[in-house]
Amino acid sequence: MSTMIKLDSISKTYHMGEEDVHALQGLHLELQRNQYVAIMGPSGSGKSTLMNIIGCLDTPTSGLYELNGINVSEMNDNQLAKIRNKEIGFVFQTFNLLARSDVLHNVELPLIYGGVASAERKRLARESIERVGLTDRAHHKPNELSGGQRQRVAIARALVTHPSILLADEPTGNLDSKTGEEIMGLFDILHREGNTIILVTHEEDIAAHAHRIVRIRDGKVERDEPNKKRKVVTIPSTVMA
Amino acid sequence: MRYYFSEFKEGMLIAFQAIRANKMRSVLTTLGIVIGIVSVTLMGTAIEGLDRAFNKSIAAIGADVLYVQKWPWGGGHDWWTIRNRKDIRIQHAKVIERQATLAKSVSPVTATRRNVKYERKVVESVVIMGTDADFTETSGATIAFGRFLTPAEADGGRPVCALGSEVAVNLFPNENPIGKVVKVGNYAYRVVGVFDKQGSFLGMESLDNRVYVPINRFFKEFMSGRGGISVFVKAASLQQVDDAKEEVRGILRKARGLKPKQQDDFAINQQEIIIQTFNTIGVVIAGVGLFITGLSLFVGGIGIMNIMLVSVSERTKEIGLRKAIGATSRAVLLQFLIEAVIVSVVGGVIGILIGAGSSLLLSKISGWAVYISPFSVALAFGFSAGVGIVFGFWPAKKASLLSPIEALRYE
Numbered sequence A: 001m002s003t004m005i006k007l008d009s010i011s012k013t014y015h016m017g018e019e020d021v022h023a024l025q026g027l028h029l030e031l032q033r034n035q036y037v038a039i040m041g042p043s044g045s046g047k048s049t050l051m052n053i054i055g056c057l058d059t060p061t062s063g064l065y066e067l068n069g070i071n072v073s074e075m076n077d078n079q080l081a082k083i084r085n086k087e088i089g090f091v092f093q094t095f096n097l098l099a100r101s102d103v104l105h106n107v108e109l110p111l112i113y114g115g116v117a118s119a120e121r122k123r124l125a126r127e128s129i130e131r132v133g134l135t136d137r138a139h140h141k142p143n144e145l146s147g148g149q150r151q152r153v154a155i156a157r158a159l160v161t162h163p164s165i166l167l168a169d170e171p172t173g174n175l176d177s178k179t180g181e182e183i184m185g186l187f188d189i190l191h192r193e194g195n196t197i198i199l200v201t202h203e204e205d206i207a208a209h210a211h212r213i214v215r216i217r218d219g220k221v222e223r224d225e226p227n228k229k230r231k232v233v234t235i236p237s238t239v240m241a
Numbered sequence B: 001m002r003y004y005f006s007e008f009k010e011g012m013l014i015a016f017q018a019i020r021a022n023k024m025r026s027v028l029t030t031l032g033i034v035i036g037i038v039s040v041t042l043m044g045t046a047i048e049g050l051d052r053a054f055n056k057s058i059a060a061i062g063a064d065v066l067y068v069q070k071w072p073w074g075g076g077h078d079w080w081t082i083r084n085r086k087d088i089r090i091q092h093a094k095v096i097e098r099q100a101t102l103a104k105s106v107s108p109v110t111a112t113r114r115n116v117k118y119e120r121k122v123v124e125s126v127v128i129m130g131t132d133a134d135f136t137e138t139s140g141a142t143i144a145f146g147r148f149l150t151p152a153e154a155d156g157g158r159p160v161c162a163l164g165s166e167v168a169v170n171l172f173p174n175e176n177p178i179g180k181v182v183k184v185g186n187y188a189y190r191v192v193g194v195f196d197k198q199g200s201f202l203g204m205e206s207l208d209n210r211v212y213v214p215i216n217r218f219f220k221e222f223m224s225g226r227g228g229i230s231v232f233v234k235a236a237s238l239q240q241v242d243d244a245k246e247e248v249r250g251i252l253r254k255a256r257g258l259k260p261k262q263q264d265d266f267a268i269n270q271q272e273i274i275i276q277t278f279n280t281i282g283v284v285i286a287g288v289g290l291f292i293t294g295l296s297l298f299v300g301g302i303g304i305m306n307i308m309l310v311s312v313s314e315r316t317k318e319i320g321l322r323k324a325i326g327a328t329s330r331a332v333l334l335q336f337l338i339e340a341v342i343v344s345v346v347g348g349v350i351g352i353l354i355g356a357g358s359s360l361l362l363s364k365i366s367g368w369a370v371y372i373s374p375f376s377v378a379l380a381f382g383f384s385a386g387v388g389i390v391f392g393f394w395p396a397k398k399a400s401l402l403s404p405i406e407a408l409r410y411e
């Protein structure tokens, strides 16, 4: 298996007036292609900070970050934008959909910034929408959808560029447990199809879907082990449709 | 290239969505630009209308006529030097008439004001012109009925006159004036002809409120002061105006006994000088107009800037999301610039329509030859787009520089 993500002595310090907040302190982490990792840890331990660095939304204060063998810790804004566009699929806790645009346009959005031609864009977007089982909702606005459906749209948007890695920071945090389970079922399928997935969660139930669990405390990896009691879910019919 | 195109299209789409979502706000913002552009359009129309009206007046007077006078037209001359010049006299007109080969016709002209009476009707302060029989040819003015002074009447100083159309209408509302005797000042003149309507010069002095009498009689009956005259010289053709001017100049210098080193002690005026004077005035009017217009566009622009700043901070989270999925700073900058330009250009188009509408209305009311030039429309359009770019730039730049992570966190 090839190393996809390599984090070496990553530190992130926020300056808050007089005092410095050390969100990450010399963190090491390696990740192979098609792994399915859950990151857990107490609130304020640096999980989101780590995800943002992996997702190239933020840059570390020090340390080395290689994505697919490329050193991204020294890239400029434009290069980072391109990496985010092509290599990263981000799923947020709060969905972050454009309220005024329909599902199709929301999903198309990364391709627009990737310069994909219109017809090809529509084709890829529809394909991605189909994968999350929302074909019949393609022309609905986000406020006409349920929370679970919105998160699926966000996942479709993350998938549409066929990124190297899917990052989900508490993707079920705003959903009830049943809907959360459905979304996790979708992640399981995406993993089986060959996607690499990192998700942050507070819930053991959610983490149970992953193949590997990384526990973080005080900006460092506390424990990193394979998930022995992996949960096998029955796949909801909506996703199979 | 493809990037720009899809980003551009996305920018347009977002802009229209944003405008639609905030209709009232957009309308109010646009209003500032509308007002600015209306004033641009009206200003352009007014200046051009003035220009056209002026050129029309000039054409009526004749661009091929030289006016030999003591006083040069336009300002900026040494008043005392010119005042002390010898007058232009009738014999100068005669010399020019005899010697100038490039002159089609030459007329001595002098003028004063008198009341003109017929029976109980009086027209006050009419311009009384003393001239000779060639005047119709020299000036290009035409006779409506009757005839102009004959050479015999003019040279012999007979008490006959021709009336301008306005004077004729006022004194003879229901009568044929030909053959009637009017009193010009205290002297009786028999009417031999009436001029066609000539209009007014720039809407100021009517060319029809005049009475033409033989210059020799004029000298006896109306001459006051030192008795200088003007000499109107019509060039053989429009192309020969400059040559004719040189010829007349040479003849006059000799007639007035000037030595080669001495400066001319007379002026040969041309419409061109009026045109120049007018252009100077035009520049001043345009300058003032530009300032007012610029001010209103500036205020409109500030409105745009303000609303774009609001728009950017309202959509901080959206900007963060767009950046998170790969929008570059350039794409975000473009998006907000497009929005600013659209708001501004929509205002511009509405402004042009209103401006054009009120220009047409203005022309109906004032009878001015108002004309909406494609140039002023293009100018207004360009201005509104320019205002959008200039005043939208800072907010757009601000948006583009947001860090994605901070923008996403923004509540």
Ligand SMILES: Nc1ncnc2c1ncn2[C@@H]1O[C@H](COP(=O)(O)OP(=O)(O)OP(=O)(O)O)[C@@H](O)[C@H]1O
Pocket: A014, A015, A016, A021, A022, A023, A041, A042, A043, A044, A045, A046, A047, A048, A049, A050
């Ligand atoms: N922009 C910031 N400015 C200042 N401090 C920050 C900033 N972002 C994060 N921090 C601090 O860094 C530390 C790690 O934050 P982070 O958001 O990564 O925690 P987390 O593990 O995701 O917590 P949670 O489970 O509550 O989401 C916290 O102490 C937080 O206060």
Ligand SMILES: [Mg+2]
Pocket: A047, A048, A049
């Ligand atoms: Mg967090």
